Amino acid sequence: MELLRTFSPGAFAYGLASWSWLGVHGKTPRFTTVFGDVFLESLEGWWFLDTIEGSLELRWTSAVEMYTELDSADGRADLLLEGLCREVLDAGTAPRPDEVLAFSPHPAIGGRLHADFVTPVRFELALRLAGEMHHQLRATLDPAPSPLLLGHVDPPASAPVPAPAVGIDTWNRDGRP
Numbered sequence: 001m002e003l004l005r006t007f008s009p010g011a012f013a014y015g016l017a018s019w020s021w022l023g024v025h026g027k028t029p030r031f032t033t034v035f036g037d038v039f040l041e042s043l044e045g046w047w048f049l050d051t052i053e054g055s056l057e058l059r060w061t062s063a064v065e066m067y068t069e070l071d072s073a074d075g076r077a078d079l080l081l082e083g084l085c086r087e088v089l090d091a092g093t094a095p096r097p098d099e100v101l102a103f104s105p106h107p108a109i110g111g112r113l114h115a116d117f118v119t120p121v122r123f124e125l126a127l128r129l130a131g132e133m134h135h136q137l138r139a140t141l142d143p144a145p146s147p148l149l150l151g152h153v154d155p156p157a158s159a160p161v162p163a164p165a166v167g168i169d170t171w172n173r174d175g176r177p
Contacts, residue, residue, distance in 0.1 A: 001089050003080040004070075005100065006031045007123050012038070015127025019049065021135050022056045033080050036100035036126045039066070048079070051127065052107055054134030087115035095120040102126040108137060 012029040016038070027040035027047055038049040046060040060066035069075040076082040088094075088101060093115075095101055102121040105111035 001034060001085055001094055003034055003076065003082060003085060004031050005034060005095075005123070007098070011098075011124040012127075015124040015131070016049075018128045018131030018135065019056070021138075022049075022054075022131075024049065024056060032100060032123065034085050034095065034101050035081055036102065036123060036130065037079070038127070051130040051134075052103070052113070054108060054130075054137070081113075084113060084115060084118070088118050091115050093118065093120065098122055100126050102130075106130065106133060108134060 015036075016024050016029060024040065027042040029038050029040050032038050036051050038051070040047040040049060040056075041063075042058075044061075045058055046063060046066045047056055048059045049056050060069070070079060085101070093101070099120040100123045101118045103111045103113070103117050104119050105117070107113055111117045
């Protein structure tokens with residue numbers, strides 16, 4: 001099984017649409033890991049979109065640095081999850097050309113990084129769902145401040161209720177004291 005995979009620009013566009021909150025715009029997706037993590041290129045260098053952690057990191061300043069790390073034993077183990085790929089393949093599971101391996105349930109919601117929790121899923125769908133899930137998880141863990149407060153003003157303290165005016169309870173039904 002190839003540890004790096006390529007997909008069409010349309011598949012990348014559909015899948016990455018759910019990651020816009022993380023700042024993927026202005027970066028060109030080039031290829032993925034078997035698990036759908038995306039390598040993106042920009043003028044600053046090469047970025048790694050980790051779909052398990054839900055993070056985007058500028059990791060390499062050049063393609064040479066990136067490939068050097070991916071060719072190393074640590075890079076294959078940590079970034080490409082080579083050992084897990086071998087376990088999945090040995091268990092008889094292999095993704096088709098339009099698929100990546102996805103965790104079900106995803107580790108971010110209690111799944112495990114284990115071959116028993118891996119299934120092939122179409123790349124663009126796996127990437128899209130992971131982005132939506134991470135976005136929702138972040139929204140529930142770190143809710144945005146009220147748009148009325150704009151995040152820089154403390155909410156007003158409740159004002160004390162004024163006491164009724166003197167004699168107000170002594171008025172007759174016809175409005176006279």
